[in-house]
């Protein structure tokens with residue numbers, strides 16, 4: 001299966017909740033009116049793309065409708081596609097210039113942090129890079145073992161301490177290890193934490209501070225993992241984590257099998273943090289660099 005076909009298949013529920021619903025408003029070739037635009041607006045709002053993006057897009061739709069430059073659903077779709085691609089522009093890829101490059105991975109419980117780290121490890125190893133995982137989730141039972149299983153699969157080294165020990169110390173040791181052994185990338189796993197729990201967010205700040213004692217300009221990437229199935233709550237998480245540790249990018253996971261993939265647009269529009277990667281399954285190759293054209297194409301094709 002080609003890459004675009006795979007993406008299309010994985011995003012099919014989101015496609016149903018946006019594009020297929022819009023196609024269903026008016027029969028193919030049928031005339032549209034003011035009410036059609038209202039219905040499009042309702043579909044966009046209920047599809048998780050967010051209030052701001054919906055307003056912006058429907059304003060343009062209304063204007064073009066008044067100017068007579070859109071006449072049917074195909075015209076609406078063409079315009080929508082163009083605007084959605086536009087909205088997602090200006091994403092940067094992962095910053096891997098430093099050696100070692102340090103990636104700190106944060107997020108609430110169960111969003112896919114450790115799985116994403118495993119997939120990233122696979123990606124980097126396949127590119128010939130040497131990878132170190134730092135098992136700084138010292139809190140959840142079996143978190144260290146879960147990371148070790150991924151490390152074996154993808155050929156990464158793991159730096160770990162005892163369960164319950166200080167996560168900042170694990171991160172520090174991993175960086176020291178990577179420096180003295182000339183490793184290319186260090187990826188730091190952290191415990192899942194609710195964005196509203198102040199002491200846990202403080203702990204993240206401490207990890208960040210201790211990282212800088214080993215490598216002053218690290219972490220080079222601080223990635224927030226967001227679970228697409230949580231919809232609009234993802235926006236709140238992004239705001240809190242960004243305030244606590246300063247995010248450089250977002251990874252949106254579990255886009256397979258959810259109708260809420262529209263949240264990708266809301267994250268970009270309302271939070272403004274670049275989306276760097278997307279997760280579309282549980283396997284090691286189910287992580288993709290985020291490409292706006294490809295993403296929107298998969299929804300419309």
Ligand SMILES: Nc1nc2c(ncn2[C@@H]2O[C@H](COP(=O)(O)OP(=O)(O)OP(=O)(O)O)[C@@H](O)[C@H]2O)c(=O)[nH]1
Pocket residue numbers: 107108109110111112113114115116137140143190191192193253254255256257278279280281282286
């Ligand atoms: N379908 C699907 N499942 C995913 C994806 N990413 C992660 N998962 C699943 O989500 C579940 C939780 O993943 P973890 O990687 O353990 O999540 P975590 O954020 O590390 O969890 P905690 O460490 O407990 O906070 C696992 O069953 C993963 O297989 C994805 O892109 N698609």
Ligand SMILES: [Mg+2]
Pocket residue numbers: 113114115137143189190192
């Ligand atoms: Mg984990």
